[in-house]
Each structure stands twice: as structure tokens, then as C-alpha cells.
Amino acid sequence: xxxxxxxxxxxxxxxxxxxxxxxxxxxxxxxxxxxxxxxxxxxxxxxxxxxxxxxxxxxxxxxx
Numbered sequence: 001x002x003x004x005x006x007x008x009x010x011x012x013x014x015x016x017x018x019x020x021x022x023x024x025x026x027x028x029x030x031x032x033x034x035x036x037x038x039x040x041x042x043x044x045x046x047x048x049x050x051x052x053x054x055x056x057x058x059x060x061x062x063x064x
Contacts, residue, residue: 025056
């Protein structure tokens with residue numbers, strides 16, 4: 001007879017992976033990725049990089 005596996009372990013792991021993004025973003029720990037790398041702002045005369053969160057799609061800009 002084959003080994004018996006417990007399905008509780010798999011269900012808990014799937015829920016952790018699913019909710020990981022929501023809990024991190026709500027706590028302020030975003031996973032930022034670069035969308036536009038170093039655009040030049042003519043009015044300010046500075047380089048600007050735009051970031052977007054991988055999970056919640058929130059954007060932020062950084063002036064160099």
C-alpha cells in the first residue's frame with residue numbers, strides 16, 4: 001500500500017503563497033521594478049526613474 005499524504009500541508013502552503021503579496025504591500029514592503037529608466041524632466045532639469053510594485057501595481061518616481 002502506498003504512503004498516506006496529508007493534504008493540510010499543501011493547502012497551508014498555497015494560502016501562504018497566495019496572500020504573501022497582499023500582506024507585504026499592506027505593511028509597506030513592496031517589490032519595486034523599474035518601468036521607465038531615467039527619463040529627463042525638462043522643467044526640473046533632472047533625471048527621473050519610475051518604479052511599479054510587482055504585486056499591487058502602485059507606482060512611485062525617484063529623482064536623481
